Amino acid sequence: MDERTASRLDRIRVATLATISADGRPHLVPVVFARDGDELVTAVDGKPKKQKTLARIANISRDPRVTLLAHLYDEEWSKLWWVRVDGTASLEEHGEAFSRALSALRNRYPQYESVDLTGPVIRIAIERATTWDPNPE
Amino acid sequence: MDERTASRLDRIRVATLATISADGRPHLVPVVFARDGDELVTAVDGKPKKQKTLARIANISRDPRVTLLAHLYDEEWSKLWWVRVDGTASLEEHGEAFSRALSALRNRYPQYESVDLTGPVIRIAIERATTWDPNPE
Numbered sequence: 693m694d695e696r697t698a699s700r701l702d703r704i705r706v707a708t709l710a711t712i713s714a715d716g717r718p719h720l721v722p723v724v725f726a727r728d729g730d731e732l733v734t735a736v737d738g739k740p741k742k743q744k745t746l747a748r749i750a751n752i753s754r755d756p757r758v759t760l761l762a763h764l765y766d767e768e769w770s771k772l773w774w775v776r777v778d779g780t781a782s783l784e785e786h787g788e789a790f791s792r793a794l795s796a797l798r799n800r801y802p803q804y805e806s807v808d809l810t811g812p813v814i815r816i817a818i819e820r821a822t823t824w825d826p827n828p829e
Numbered sequence: 830m831d832e833r834t835a836s837r838l839d840r841i842r843v844a845t846l847a848t849i850s851a852d853g854r855p856h857l858v859p860v861v862f863a864r865d866g867d868e869l870v871t872a873v874d875g876k877p878k879k880q881k882t883l884a885r886i887a888n889i890s891r892d893p894r895v896t897l898l899a900h901l902y903d904e905e906w907s908k909l910w911w912v913r914v915d916g917t918a919s920l921e922e923h924g925e926a927f928s929r930a931l932s933a934l935r936n937r938y939p940q941y942e943s944v945d946l947t948g949p950v951i952r953i954a955i956e957r958a959t960t961w962d963p964n965p966e
Contacts, residue, residue, distance in 0.1 A: 706900070708857060710857055712854070712855065716894075717849070718848075718849060718857075718895075718896045720845060720847055720913055721898070722900040722909075739906065757853075758855075759847075759854060759855045759857050761845055761859065763843070763845075763859040765859065772859075826876050
């Protein structure tokens with residue numbers, strides 16, 4: 693991940709995670725996320741969920757290809773930009789990398805002091821990062 | 830579309846549109862959008878694009894299934910919510926519905942006074958709308 697992509701991701705507090713449903717349709721949810729070195733991590737947390745096994749988890753187990761989009765919206769459209777990450781996801785439920793991911797999330801989001809953060813962790817190894825802005829360098 | 834979904838969509842200025850790439854991977858872009866009755870519309874506009882034929886347009890031509898996610902982020906996580914729309918997209922380049930879509934977008938976004946809005950229009954017929962918030966009614 694280049695520095696510009698990293699600094700943009702660091703500025704954005706929420707992104708949209710897309711996984712692939714069994715029928716091939718994209719499944720989208722907003723996620724909070726953190727960087728762990730060159731990878732991105734997000735985790736299932738204690739906010740109420742309808743289903744016991746989350747669709748995103750089932751989808752990744754079947755097909756690990758994921759896409760994450762982080763963007764800035766501003767009513768002044770010259771300020772818009774986005775970063776899109778295509779990657780391969782893996783699920784972690786224990787171990788050193790799992791603990792490191794939870795720490796990265798807790799460090800970034802003080803909200804996790806009062807929201808349970810049990811996992812699993814979704815770790816995204818980046819295959820390709822694409823950035824867009826209206827004023828290309 | 831129920832009233833709650835409609836009023837939430839009306840409050841959000843930008844959403845993420847997912848189409849399906851040739852290799853099956855979701856393709857995500859942020860889009861501005863408007864409601865046209867029970868359908869959602871978004872359009873290709875004059876902001877700089879890298880490719881001549883946009884991936885979203887090529888993808889919809891091949892597979893019209895799309896997903897759109899609109900969400901509110903707030904550092905107070907009890908205020909979070911999202912609306913996810915699964916639908917079927919069609920492309921419009923002229924005609925009455927096309928003109929109505931452009932009007933809906935121009936009415937919603939004064940930015941289109943200075944940004945070209947040529948189309949095509951992507952019209953989304955909603956198959957399913959899902960809403961989530963941390964305090965279900």
